[in-house]
Amino acid sequence: MAALGRPEYINIRTSSKIDKSKQAFKQNAFLVLDEAYKHGIRYFDTAPSYGKGETYLKEWQAVNNYKDTVLGTKWGYTYVANWELGFKGKHEIKAHTLNKLEEQWEVSKKMLPNLKYYQVHSATFESGILENTAVLKKLHSIKKTTGLKIGITTSGKNQSEVIAEALKITLNNNLLFDSFQVTYNIFEQSAFSVLTKVLQKGKKVIIKEALANGRVFKNEKFECYTKAYQILENLAKKYNVGIDAIALRFIIDGLEPSYILSGASNKLELTDNLKALNFSLTEEELSLLQTLKTLPETYWAERSTLNWN
Numbered sequence: 001m002a003a004l005g006r007p008e009y010i011n012i013r014t015s016s017k018i019d020k021s022k023q024a025f026k027q028n029a030f031l032v033l034d035e036a037y038k039h040g041i042r043y044f045d046t047a048p049s050y051g052k053g054e055t056y057l058k059e060w061q062a063v064n065n066y067k068d069t070v071l072g073t074k075w076g077y078t079y080v081a082n083w084e085l086g087f088k089g090k091h092e093i094k095a096h097t098l099n100k101l102e103e104q105w106e107v108s109k110k111m112l113p114n115l116k117y118y119q120v121h122s123a124t125f126e127s128g129i130l131e132n133t134a135v136l137k138k139l140h141s142i143k144k145t146t147g148l149k150i151g152i153t154t155s156g157k158n159q160s161e162v163i164a165e166a167l168k169i170t171l172n173n174n175l176l177f178d179s180f181q182v183t184y185n186i187f188e189q190s191a192f193s194v195l196t197k198v199l200q201k202g203k204k205v206i207i208k209e210a211l212a213n214g215r216v217f218k219n220e221k222f223e224c225y226t227k228a229y230q231i232l233e234n235l236a237k238k239y240n241v242g243i244d245a246i247a248l249r250f251i252i253d254g255l256e257p258s259y260i261l262s263g264a265s266n267k268l269e270l271t272d273n274l275k276a277l278n279f280s281l282t283e284e285e286l287s288l289l290q291t292l293k294t295l296p297e298t299y300w301a302e303r304s305t306l307n308w309n
């Protein structure tokens, strides 16, 4: 829902002529959600900081009353851009406090019973969340009373370390965290080994930013990826799909996560993304794509320079 619930989000577009009214966004969000459901997608991911993301998803679920949708949301960031185009400053403010958890849970719990995943939005060592006993106890109590899977999402160059630390947290002799939403794509593969362990433990892995926020598409601003763009284009031609489908298939075949999020901002992009389901990459092709990884430090430094537009 990140690209569907608010008018501005991280991407590499240079211009955009879409209607940015709330009415147009809601209409587009429902069209994309309908198309996704029609094609068999059942997991839908949102957060309070995605503008109207939670509201649209809740309304869409209520209108359709699907029994088999699996909704996930998060807590820890607040949307402050207030649908203001060209908003200066941070669009979302982070707070991993008990107050914020209690405040956002009161709203998010209205997505029950289809709500199945409740995640700490961007857990880091700096935010103190993994050591905050009051917050961890509250999450445990939510898990006990609702049966929700409790998860973390991670971003940044030390995703693997944060996941490894979160995997050690127990309450009443049980591991607290059941799911891990992580950035993983052809350029940022550093979490591969820890994610393999997470899956072996029977925990859920949800992949985000599978298209590196759009950087997998040929773009003259990113000359460093010229070789990667050529390889991706050759494979796209071979399988008669877009670059996005190759990048998504790399994750399906190489990591086999529980879910991969599509960040499609409209029906057309979603249709393209779904072409990833129509073919498989060979071992040789997977090995070739593995060589396209960059250093996490480089990847995250570059990501921090991307614009919200």
Ligand SMILES: NC(=O)c1ccc[n+]([C@@H]2O[C@H](COP(=O)([O-])OP(=O)(O)OC[C@H]3O[C@@H](n4cnc5c(N)ncnc54)[C@H](OP(=O)(O)O)[C@@H]3O)[C@@H](O)[C@H]2O)c1
Binding pocket: 001, 002, 003, 011, 012, 013, 045, 046, 121, 122, 153, 154, 155, 181, 207, 208, 209, 210, 211, 212, 213, 214, 217, 242, 244, 261, 262, 263, 264, 265, 268, 269, 270, 272, 273
């Ligand atoms: N937990 C977290 O901290 C966190 C952080 C980031 C994302 N997420 C979740 O992960 C989801 C996916 O991540 P993401 O949206 O950041 O990244 P992404 O999937 O790496 O990139 C999505 C972007 O790629 C472009 N795109 C996709 N398909 C395309 C196509 N066929 N042709 C051309 N462009 C295409 C779109 O750009 P345009 O919009 O320019 O068209 C879209 O916004 C989000 O919706 C969100 O739910 C979570």
